[in-house]
Amino acid sequence: MANTETTLKEAMTTIDGVVGVALVDYESGMALGTLGGGKDLDLGVAAAGNTDVVRAKLRTMEHLGLNDEIEDILITLGTQYHLIRLLKRRDAGGLFLYLALDRGRANLAMARHQLRTVEALLEI
Template sequence: MANVEISLKETMTSIEGALGVALVDYTSGMALGTLGGGKDLDLNVAAAGNTDVVRAKVRTMEHLGLKSKIEDVLITLSGQYHLIRPLTGRDGNGLFLYLVLNKATSNLAMARHQLARIEAELEV
């Protein structure tokens, strides 16, 4: 099992095209840890904003009576992929991993696979 710092570092180094990653508490909108980003990618602002995305999807699923769990949410921009992956482990309830990828240099399928693996090893 890996802690938050190790998992964020592994995400940035093992996923090609990673621009930034955050572990976010979607009950508060606060980033519990971030790595990467920069002046054009404020991960704390993105974390708070994407909390609304997760909350809206969870609420919609409840209204529809869907019992499935969200594996991930993908937002595609002209130059980036934004991947939101709610944690499903015993300690991850209410948390999600948020990953920003360079669309030109990343492999989305591999990134999703790697992020799922990192999530499975993460202990919070």
């Protein structure tokens, strides 16, 4: 098991095409840890905005009466993929991993697989 900083470093170094990664509390919208990003990707703003996405999807699922869980949410942009992975462990309630990928360098299927592996390493 690894702490937040180590887990985020693992994501940055093992997943091809990563631009930035964050661990986010979707109850508050706060990033608990970030790595990467830059002038073109403010991970604090991304954390807050993607919290709204997660909340909206959970609310919609409730209205539809869907008795299921979100595995991940993919947002496809012209030059990037944004991947939101809700943590499923009981000790991680209300948290998600956010990953921004360069679409030209990333393999989306591999990124999803590797993000699951990184999630399993995370110690909350």
